[in-house]
Amino acid sequence: MDIKLSTCFIAVDDHDKAIAFYRNVLGLEVRNDVAFEGMRWVTVGAPSQPDVNIVLEPPLADPNASPADKKAMSELLAKGVLRAVIFDTDDCDATFERIRAAGGEVLQEPVDQPYGVRDCAFRDPAGNMLRFNQPR
Numbered sequence: 001m002d003i004k005l006s007t008c009f010i011a012v013d014d015h016d017k018a019i020a021f022y023r024n025v026l027g028l029e030v031r032n033d034v035a036f037e038g039m040r041w042v043t044v045g046a047p048s049q050p051d052v053n054i055v056l057e058p059p060l061a062d063p064n065a066s067p068a069d070k071k072a073m074s075e076l077l078a079k080g081v082l083r084a085v086i087f088d089t090d091d092c093d094a095t096f097e098r099i100r101a102a103g104g105e106v107l108q109e110p111v112d113q114p115y116g117v118r119d120c121a122f123r124d125p126a127g128n129m130l131r132f133n134q135p136r
Contacts, residue, residue, distance in 0.1 A: 005052055007043075010128055011059040011082050013074065015040050017125040018056045025102040026087075028054070037063040054085070080127035092134035096120040099132075112136065 012018040015033075022028045022044045031053060032043035042056040059082070060073040076082050089095040092110045099122055100106055107121035107129060117133040124130055 007053045007055060008085065009055045009057050009083075010085060010124070010126075011073070011077050012056045012124070012126040012128075013059060013077055014125065015042050015056060018042065019044075021104075021125050022054070022056065025099055025104060039063065078127055080123055080129055082128065084129040084131065086131045086133055089132045089134050092118045092120055092132055095132045095134075 010018075019030060019042055023030055027046075028044040029047055030042060030044055032041070034041050039058045039061060041058075041061075043053045044056065045053050059077045060070050062069075065073075073082075096106075096110050105123040107123060108119070108131075110118055110120040112118050116136055118136055119131050119133045121129055121131045
């Protein structure tokens, strides 16, 4: 039996800002952009990983959600506590400098971690934490 990651989801509150960040700053390609029932899903991914997709979705992708639930999810997103994504990079320091120069919100400068990686962290425009790991 072979199991592989296919798709993961990241909540965003502004798809256009998210596209600008994930495409223009991180260098991911936009693979799909779909509207449905007043919501929008944008799929991005690394050109080097055509089988792995990241879907940028609304904070609460449920057209029947109550206003209170939508508000609660938006507040959690604004705090940056909904999701985190970890990317691999072959040069943590260069990745850090590129994202910082593009205006990325720095959470952690590059540091050698005791668990065998050098990593750094940023927030995307919606507040999600993104980490960038380089194996040591």
